[in-house]
Structure formats: structure tokens, C-alpha cells
Amino acid sequence: MTETSPIATAQILRTLHIVTWGCQMNVYDSARMADVLRPLGYRAVDTPDADMVILNTCHIRERASEKLFSELGRLRAVKDARGGAMTIAVAGCVAQAEGAEILARAPYVDVVVGSQAYHRLPALIAEVEAKRRAVVDTDFPAEQKFDHLPAQQASQGPIAFLAIQEGCDKFCTFCVVPYTRGAEQSRPAAAILAEAKRLVAGGAREIALLGQNVNAWHGDGLDGRTWPLARLLAELADIPGLARLRYTTSHPRDMDAALIAAHHDNPKLMPFLHLPVQSGSDAILQAMNRRHGVDLFRRIVADLRAARPDIALSSDFIVGFPGETDADFAATMHLVRETGFALAYSFKYSPRPGTPAAESPDQVPESLKNSRLQELQAVLREQQHDFNRAQIGRRFDVLFTGPGRHPGQMAGRSPYLQPVIVNTASLVPGTIHPVTIASANPNSLMATLNQEQIAA
Numbered sequence: 058m059t060e061t062s063p064i065a066t067a068q069i070l071r072t073l074h075i076v077t078w079g080c081q082m083n084v085y086d087s088a089r090m091a092d093v094l095r096p097l098g099y100r101a102v103d104t105p106d107a108d109m110v111i112l113n114t115c116h117i118r119e120r121a122s123e124k125l126f127s128e129l130g131r132l133r134a135v136k137d138a139r140g141g142a143m144t145i146a147v148a149g150c151v152a153q154a155e156g157a158e159i160l161a162r163a164p165y166v167d168v169v170v171g172s173q174a175y176h177r178l179p180a181l182i183a184e185v186e187a188k189r190r191a192v193v194d195t196d197f198p199a200e201q202k203f204d205h206l207p208a209q210q211a212s213q214g215p216i217a218f219l220a221i222q223e224g225c226d227k228f229c230t231f232c233v234v235p236y237t238r239g240a241e242q243s244r245p246a247a248a249i250l251a252e253a254k255r256l257v258a259g260g261a262r263e264i265a266l267l268g269q270n271v272n273a274w275h276g277d278g279l280d281g282r283t284w285p286l287a288r289l290l291a292e293l294a295d296i297p298g299l300a301r302l303r304y305t306t307s308h309p310r311d312m313d314a315a316l317i318a319a320h321h322d323n324p325k326l327m328p329f330l331h332l333p334v335q336s337g338s339d340a341i342l343q344a345m346n347r348r349h350g351v352d353l354f355r356r357i358v359a360d361l362r363a364a365r366p367d368i369a370l371s372s373d374f375i376v377g378f379p380g381e382t383d384a385d386f387a388a389t390m391h392l393v394r395e396t397g398f399a400l401a402y403s404f405k406y407s408p409r410p411g412t413p414a415a416e417s418p419d420q421v422p423e424s425l426k427n428s429r430l431q432e433l434q435a436v437l438r439e440q441q442h443d444f445n446r447a448q449i450g451r452r453f454d455v456l457f458t459g460p461g462r463h464p465g466q467m468a469g470r471s472p473y474l475q476p477v478i479v480n481t482a483s484l485v486p487g488t489i490h491p492v493t494i495a496s497a498n499p500n501s502l503m504a505t506l507n508q509e510q511i512a513a
């Protein structure tokens with residue numbers, strides 16, 4: 058029997074505005090926070106002039122806390138204009154990392170809730186209302202938050218995200234995730250499959266499984282054994298109506314043989330993989346505590362291409378990690394040239410307080426970081442454009458998601474994740490149609506619909 062809390066039955070209509078920074082997991086978390094607040098009468102609005110405003114923060118990028126405090130400054134003015142009738146909550150990884158310091162600097166904040174505790178938001182809000190004082194919850198509760206949230210209510214549309222794993226035990230020396238998201242946790246397969254079926258019933262044709270270390274997923278299977286990700290993907294592929302599966306973000310160490318084989322065997326698994334390598338130098342990978350060398354990455358790429366020759370690869374790179382020499386950087390450039398990426402994200406190393414690399418005496422000067430980043434990004438941009446140009450004349454299925462930017466257009470996604478635009482306005486979102494690629498832009502493809510149509 059489900060417990061009904063008194064606040065969960067309140068039906069006063071209230072407005073909720075959520076600002077989301079950072080990764081896809083944060084976007085997912087924001088949607089789930091809206092779900093958890095819906096029974097309290099909260100309805101999402103687009104402006105910050107709302108009864109409740111949640112800032113869902115990200116700690117990965119530089120100046121995360123300055124960005125937060127400047128946004129809070131703006132919100133304070135709105136709260137004052139409403140005579141104080143606004144609940145301000147700070148959620149996500151900056152909340153997790155800075156906790157009570159946020160209240161010290163911005164006393165008009167009412168709730169600070171860490172990334173593992175937002176299923177407790179209703180109780181925290183009740184506490185604020187009852188005691189008229191701010192609350193902080195940055196615990197890592199023993200219970201898994203995903204299993205204490207209501208079922209996803211809002212349809213995500215044809216492409217949906219589903220968190221299956223959270224946290225990380227790897228402790229790369231540059232990264233805050235093990236501190237802000239906590240230890241690695243895998244949701245049970247039964248809960249994931251039930252959520253996937255609900256998403257499909259709500260119109261999803263493609264599901265992207267999310268996790269900071271998604272391919273480390275090892276959850277309880279339906280047979281009582283621990284399953285690897287490949288097994289979960291096989292089970293998800295059996296859901297009628299679901300056409301496409303993806304998963305992100307993966308770690309090279311967890312790319313097991315079964316998962317690589319799934320890229321050959323699982324017909325719904327899309328030919329795209331985001332596999333961050335960070336650097337092409339073994340010395341730097343070791344200093345990063347990545348627990349893999351360049352050779353392992355090369356072997357995975359070769360095996361993936363053997364399993365699925367057309368697979369598109371994506372990655373993350375950090376330049377200017379402490380101690381990175383010209384030779385280390387040249388090794389990264391070499392790895393990029395030899396691999397060929399369809400897409401990649403690259404960053405200047407930025408010290409995160411509390412992480413080991415931030416203490417290193419060998420910090421790389423900013424000017425050198427800048428020039429290395431420019432050199433790397435020029436090649437990555439070129440590779441992305443080359444990949445897109447190589448699609449011209451190819452025929453493949455596109456999942457259409459909605460209108461394009463210009464009237465009379467529809468936009469969708471290729472199997473390789475690029476946006477694809479057709480000059481046809483009459484397609485139903487959520488349908489899949491074969492197209493032929495006519496031309497390529499750096500970030501998207503133009504296509505024409507083929508005559509024969511597959512069953513949608």
C-alpha cells in the first residue's frame with residue numbers, strides 16, 4: 058500500500074520555475090523534481106516570477122558558483138518584488154558541494170538540496186513552511202532516490218531519457234562527480250523496464266539510458282542475478298514500439314565484450330558511442346587516475362568497428378592537465394587523427410577545489426591551455442564536418458521529433474545522432490522515415506524523404 062502524506066493531497070495551484078545547468082542527467086533530474094512537486098499543486102512556468110524557483114546547478118564547468126550567485130542576486134529582486142512570497146531552492150552538484158555556505162552568502166535561499174536527496178523535496182518544503190527557516194539536505198541517503206520518486210508523468214516526446222545508474226567510484230583526479238553524486242549505484246532492471254514501458258506508452262520511440270558511468274551498470278536482473286548493461290539493453294529491445302536505444306556516458310574500463318557485441322547483435326542499439334578518453338598520453342592518463350591506457354582505448358575502437366563498421370564515435374578531451382608537456386599534447390592530437398571522431402567535446406583543464414589535481418604544482422599556463430584547445434578544436438571541428446559530409450548520398454532512417462527551424466520543415470535525428478532536416482511539413486512527430494542525405498552542414502544534415510516508407 059502506498060502511503061499518502063497530507064501535503065501530497067493539497068490541491069492549491071502554485072507555479073514552479075526550474076532553471077537547469079549542465080549535463081543531460083541534470084535535465085532529467087529537473088523533470089523528476091517537477092514530478093515530485095506536482096502532487097503539491099506545482100505547475101511549471103517559463104518565468105522566474107513564480108511561487109517556487111529551483112536552480113539546478115552543475116559543478117563541472119568553471120565559475121559554477123559565481124554563476125549561481127549572480128542568478129540568485131537576480132532572483133532576490135523578484136522575490137522582494139513579490140513581498141517575499143517565493144520559495145528559492147538550490148539543487149544539484151553546487152548545492153551538494155557547497156551546502157550551508159550557500160545560505161551564508163544568500164540568506165534569502167530557502168532550500169539547499171543535494172543531488173541525491175531531491176525525492177525529499179516535499180518534506181523539505183513542508184519543513185520550511187512550518188518552521189519559517191531555511192533547510193539544507195546534502196546527505197547521501199541509503200535509499201535510492203529514483204525508487205522513491207513518483208512515476209514519470211510528463212511525456213518526454215519521441216526521444217526520452219532514463220537514468221539507470223548514478224554516481225562514480227573512479228575518482229579521476231580532475232573530477233568532482235564522485236564527491237557530488239556519490240558512490241556508484243545501479244537501479245534494478247525491473248524498475249528500469251517499467252519506466253521504459255511508461256515512456257514508450259507516452260510516445261517515446263528512442264530511449265537514451267543515462268548515468269555518469271552508464272556502462273558500469275550492474276543492476277539486479279529479472280532472474281535474481283546481477284545483469285551487465287548488454288543484458289539490460291537486450292531486454293529493453295524487446296519492448297514493442299521502442300525503436301532505438303542509446304546509452305551515455307561510458308568509461309573505457311567498463312566497455313566489456315558483451316557490450317561491444319551488443320553493437321552488432323542488438324538491432325535497436327544505435328551506431329553511436331560517446332566514450333571519453335580525455336588524453337592520448339599514457340603519462341597524463343595515469344596522472345588523471347583514469348585506470349586505462351591509450352592502448353585499451355585503441356583496442357575498444359577496433360573491436361567496436363569490427364562489431365559495427367559504421368559506428369560513430371564521440372569523446373571528451375581535457376587539455377592542459379597539470380604536467381601536460383608538448384609531447385603529451387602531441388600524443389592526444391595523434392590519437393584524435395588516427396581515430397576520427399564524429400563528435401567531441403574538449404575543455405581546458407580547470408582546477409576543482411577538493412580534487413587531487415587542483416593541488417598539483419605543475420599547473421599549465423592559461424595561454425598554453427588556450428593555444429592547445431584551439432589546435433585540438435580545429436581538428437575536431439574538421440572531423441565532425443568530414444563525418445557529416447561522408448553521409449551525403451547515404452540512405453538511413455530518421456526519427457522525426459518536430460518542426461524544423463523554418464516553416465515547412467521537419468527535424469529529426471539520424472542513427473548517428475546528427476539533427477536531420479527535411480523540407481516536408483506533413484510528418485507526424487515520433488514517426489521514422491527513410492531518407493537520403495542531400496547535403497551536410499557542420500552540425501546538421503539536409504535530407505529528402507525516400508519514396509518507400511517503413512512502418513512507423
Ligand code: 5AD
Pocket residue numbers: 117231232233333335373374375404405406407408409
Ligand atoms: N576541468 C576540465 N574539464 C573537466 N571535465 C570534468 N572535470 C573537468 C575539469 N576539472 C570534463 C571531462 C568530462 C566532461 C564531462 O567534463 O572531459 O568527461
Ligand code: SF4
Pocket residue numbers: 225226227228229232233234235269270308
Ligand atoms: Fe568523473 Fe567520469 Fe572519472 Fe567518474 S569516471 S571520476 S564521472 S570523469
